[in-house]
Amino acid sequence: MLFEKIQLESDEKIIKIIHKHWFVVFSNAVSIGIIALAPLVGWIIISSVMQQDGVTISIDLSLYSSYFFYFFTFWLLTNWMAFAHMWTTYHLDIWVVTNRRVIVIDQVSLFRRHIGSFRLEKLQDVNIEINGIIATFLSYGTVEAETASGSHAHEFRTESLPHPSDIKSAILKAADDLLAEHNATQARRNELQ
Amino acid sequence: MIDVDNFDQFIDLGLEGLFYITMLIFVGFSLSLIYHWFAYGINKTRILLMLAVYLGVSALLFIGMSLSLSSL
Numbered sequence: 001m002l003f004e005k006i007q008l009e010s011d012e013k014i015i016k017i018i019h020k021h022w023f024v025v026f027s028n029a030v031s032i033g034i035i036a037l038a039p040l041v042g043w044i045i046i047s048s049v050m051q052q053d054g055v056t057i058s059i060d061l062s063l064y065s066s067y068f069f070y071f072f073t074f075w076l077l078t079n080w081m082a083f084a085h086m087w088t089t090y091h092l093d094i095w096v097v098t099n100r101r102v103i104v105i106d107q108v109s110l111f112r113r114h115i116g117s118f119r120l121e122k123l124q125d126v127n128i129e130i131n132g133i134i135a136t137f138l139s140y141g142t143v144e145a146e147t148a149s150g151s152h153a154h155e156f157r158t159e160s161l162p163h164p165s166d167i168k169s170a171i172l173k174a175a176d177d178l179l180a181e182h183n184a185t186q187a188r189r190n191e192l193q
Numbered sequence: 194m195i196d197v198d199n200f201d202q203f204i205d206l207g208l209e210g211l212f213y214i215t216m217l218i219f220v221g222f223s224l225s226l227i228y229h230w231f232a233y234g235i236n237k238t239r240i241l242l243m244l245a246v247y248l249g250v251s252a253l254l255f256i257g258m259s260l261s262l263s264s265l
Contacts, residue, residue: 001231001232001233001234001238017235033241060220066261066264066265067208067265069257069261070208070258070261070262070265073254073258073261074211074215074255074258076254077219077251077254077255077258080247080250080251080254081219081222084223084226084247085226087243088226088229091230091234091239091240091243092229092233092234094202094235105233107229107233109225110229111225113233117225169257
């Protein structure tokens, strides 16, 4: 599993694991569902039109129903695979906030994966953006972490994360706690010297 | 002239070929999906649930495809 690959440090504790908002899966699933069922709706409409009186083109559709259902199940299977692919990218797209760093995994597609991390000491700012009516009501938005390495300021950016302000608070609190820990360690060293 | 019987046989053979090619692509695709789930996933229970649903629904669709193929 993932954490065997990431290899957390000995004193590193996971504070928060964040997946994208469920609405991302829901809206994509609805789109795939509409595309998947479109041929069936088309078949029903054509069948009902053909059964009406006064239709000049008369084709007995029942002769082709086996062919239709063969291609329709093939079409459903293709869309089912597209759904599984979409769910996979959703499930593997995560932010992991620990007491030492933030790990950002962006599963773009099945064979395209970005893994980035930054230590909390390098954190400069966390920006959030909630854009739109649905995003406001369901509380999801974009989270962007800026790090000290200026040229990569926009490297850690993910859209559609749930409760962005909670994520921002968790990251900033972890950074503050780490800073306090460093200060306490430094003070103890100074006392010993 | 097109021999209608031969043409029908050709279509049936093509549809049967499509079934086996689909099955082959499905197996390859599913193996890479399942590899990703278990290699990079974090919630084993959720992955096992999704695996059961994915394979169950896929099996139903393949049964549907093979039944409609045999009725052609």
